[in-house]
Amino acid sequence: MKSAFFFTDIYWVFWREIKKFTQQRARILMLVIQPLVWLVLMGNSMSGLTRNPMAAKMLGTGNYLTFMTPGIMIMTALFGGVFGGTSIMWDRRLGFLNKMLAAPIHRAAIPLGKLLSIGLQTIMQALIIACISLLLGVRFITGIPGVIFLLLIAGLFGMIMASISLALAANLKSIESLMAISNFLTMPLMLTSNAMFPISAMPSWLKVIANVNPLSYAVSAMRTIATNGWYFNQIWLPVVMLITIALITISVSIKMFYRSIS
Amino acid sequence: MSNIIESEGLTKVFPGGLVAVNEVSFAVQRGEIFGFLGPNGAGKSTTIAMLTTLIRPTKGTARVAGIDILKQPYQVRLMLGYVSQDLAVEDALTGFENLKLQAGFYHIPKIEAMRRIAEVLEMVDLTDRAKDKVETYSGGMRKRLDIACGLIHRPQLLFLDEPTLGLDIQTRREIWKYINHLRKEIKMTIFVTTHYMDEADSLCDRIAIIDKGIIKILDIPAALKSSLGKEIVEFRFANGSEEERKLAISQLCRLDFITNVNFTEEKGYMASVTNGESSVPAIFEALRDFSAKIGSISFKQPSLDDVFLHCTGHEMREEKADRETAFKSRMIMRRTRR
Numbered sequence: 001m002k003s004a005f006f007f008t009d010i011y012w013v014f015w016r017e018i019k020k021f022t023q024q025r026a027r028i029l030m031l032v033i034q035p036l037v038w039l040v041l042m043g044n045s046m047s048g049l050t051r052n053p054m055a056a057k058m059l060g061t062g063n064y065l066t067f068m069t070p071g072i073m074i075m076t077a078l079f080g081g082v083f084g085g086t087s088i089m090w091d092r093r094l095g096f097l098n099k100m101l102a103a104p105i106h107r108a109a110i111p112l113g114k115l116l117s118i119g120l121q122t123i124m125q126a127l128i129i130a131c132i133s134l135l136l137g138v139r140f141i142t143g144i145p146g147v148i149f150l151l152l153i154a155g156l157f158g159m160i161m162a163s164i165s166l167a168l169a170a171n172l173k174s175i176e177s178l179m180a181i182s183n184f185l186t187m188p189l190m191l192t193s194n195a196m197f198p199i200s201a202m203p204s205w206l207k208v209i210a211n212v213n214p215l216s217y218a219v220s221a222m223r224t225i226a227t228n229g230w231y232f233n234q235i236w237l238p239v240v241m242l243i244t245i246a247l248i249t250i251s252v253s254i255k256m257f258y259r260s261i262s
Numbered sequence: 263m264s265n266i267i268e269s270e271g272l273t274k275v276f277p278g279g280l281v282a283v284n285e286v287s288f289a290v291q292r293g294e295i296f297g298f299l300g301p302n303g304a305g306k307s308t309t310i311a312m313l314t315t316l317i318r319p320t321k322g323t324a325r326v327a328g329i330d331i332l333k334q335p336y337q338v339r340l341m342l343g344y345v346s347q348d349l350a351v352e353d354a355l356t357g358f359e360n361l362k363l364q365a366g367f368y369h370i371p372k373i374e375a376m377r378r379i380a381e382v383l384e385m386v387d388l389t390d391r392a393k394d395k396v397e398t399y400s401g402g403m404r405k406r407l408d409i410a411c412g413l414i415h416r417p418q419l420l421f422l423d424e425p426t427l428g429l430d431i432q433t434r435r436e437i438w439k440y441i442n443h444l445r446k447e448i449k450m451t452i453f454v455t456t457h458y459m460d461e462a463d464s465l466c467d468r469i470a471i472i473d474k475g476i477i478k479i480l481d482i483p484a485a486l487k488s489s490l491g492k493e494i495v496e497f498r499f500a501n502g503s504e505e506e507r508k509l510a511i512s513q514l515c516r517l518d519f520i521t522n523v524n525f526t527e528e529k530g531y532m533a534s535v536t537n538g539e540s541s542v543p544a545i546f547e548a549l550r551d552f553s554a555k556i557g558s559i560s561f562k563q564p565s566l567d568d569v570f571l572h573c574t575g576h577e578m579r580e581e582k583a584d585r586e587t588a589f590k591s592r593m594i595m596r597r598t599r600r
Contacts, residue, residue, distance in 0.1 A: 008366065012363060015363065094593065095347075098311075098348070099344070102315070102344035103339060262318065
């Protein structure tokens with residue numbers, strides 16, 4: 001009888017998060033402005049790079065923006081997801097967590113609803129980035145289905161980061177320490193991946209790291225779809241890896257959440 | 263069955279060895295307002311957390327409406343409403359949306375939910391403000407909304423943890439009015455914790471005084487007060503050494519209208535007396551030949567404060583709290599004070 005309402009429980013936790021999110025006008029505005037700044041600034045300053053035929057070959061495209069768009073999407077997913085755990089810590093601090101726990105809702109629905117809301121938020125952000133990049137002249141070779149693929153991968157990656165953050169949140173006492181750890185995680189993850197620079201241009205020690213960085217899986221699959229086409233032989237491995245990582249991190253975050261409330 | 267809560271040896275030992283609640287056994291009758299009175303850190307909230315299945319007892323168990331909290335926590339949750347001291351309403355949402363969310367958590371079908379939301383809004387007089395965001399509400403309105411959230415699934419039993427914490431006296435009275443209304447109109451059983459003596463006194467049918475995780479006494483307020491004798495005389499000595507004072511006190515204890523004498527730093531000596539105001543001159547008379555002279559003396563009716571002092575040997579006092587708890591209580595204060 002408990003599981004009969006499992007999905008409605010997830011829905012209501014999700015509903016609350018989305019409702020809260022849509023109330024934050026400044027935050028939504030920044031979601032549009034931030035990628036715009038990144039794309040325009042970075043895109044412009046780096047566009048000289050592609051005039052060099054060697055660099056263009058490494059980037060795999062004659063347009064740096066096209067190269068960069070998947071990277072920006074993943075970066076946004078990273079930043080959006082990595083602070084996902086703070087929401088549960090605020091709930092604990094403000095007593096809303098106890099309010100939910102005193103209600104007959106399935107325990108797992110609380111982290112899952114939050115994760116799904118972050119997944120959806122990431123997808124919306126990635127969609128905004130896709131629209132802006134289209135305006136800036138980026139063309140996705142696989143069209144709308146390709147864009148949908150990019151959005152889904154970004155959403156999945158956002159959920160991976162959020163579940164790591166949730167697992168951390170379950171083990172930490174203060175929001176401040178979670179913020180510090182999250183901040184510490186983001187830049188190294190970002191800079192040791194192929195989000196901004198092609199792996200082929202990296203020194204060999206960095207190549208090793210970049211090749212195992214989950215960020216790189218997501219970006220390379222997205223970049224293949226965005227610039228080359230549906231090369232399933234190139235994308236199946238990163239996609240399977242990402243889904244596996246997601247399943248593991250989500251189960252760990254639920255387990256940690258259970259441990260933190262018992 | 264007349265008992266809605268039956269607690270048997272409920273015990274909670276936190277990691278680190280702190281015994282928050284120690285072998286607490288009591289019964290709450292259906293339809294009464296039952297008060298848990300004690301200072302912060304006495305184990306009130308921990309007891310509620312166990313009864314509402316938020317934390318597992320280390321030892322012992324309880325039945326809520328006949329259902330064991332350990333064996334069927336899910337059924338227990340369906341049965342009870344819980345309004346924490348945290349004022350856990352969602353600022354970014356409207357009052358209506360907060361209730362809609364709560365109805366969702368309790369699996370109330372949509373059409374029925376709309377009816378119930380209107381009903382509980384009416385009950386706490388928030389119908390007019392339902393479409394406004396909670397961040398525009400005053401502290402008292404938030405509390406009322408929070409109570410309304412606890413009522414949406416029509417629980418048989420409502421837990422109110424420090425319902426008036428941080429509110430001003432006027433708003434506190436207003437909240438009492440709503441609580442009394444619930445009991446009278448809906449015949450709901452209410453379990454309330456508080457560290458305000460006057461609140462416990464005027465609101466509760468029965469009171470349990472809890473201190474350091476142990477129930478010291480449990481009775482109706484009037485009986486608690488009369489258990490101290492009818493009245494109290496408070497006095498301090500003007501002079502005299504420790505020895506001389508002790509001698510004077512032992513003389514007083516021999517008088518037949520004095521049942522006992524307590525001493526605290528804050529209030530000085532307190533004698534429970536049975537012969538009303540005439541005990542004041544009688545005390546002077548009795549101490550005429552002693553070298554320790556009385557400097558100040560006053561006569562008063564016993565309050566629950568005195569009962570508390572009598573049972574625990576100390577005044578109601580805030581216990582030490584950790585950083586996060588302190589932060590939490592500051593947040594509550596901030597949210598209520600607007």
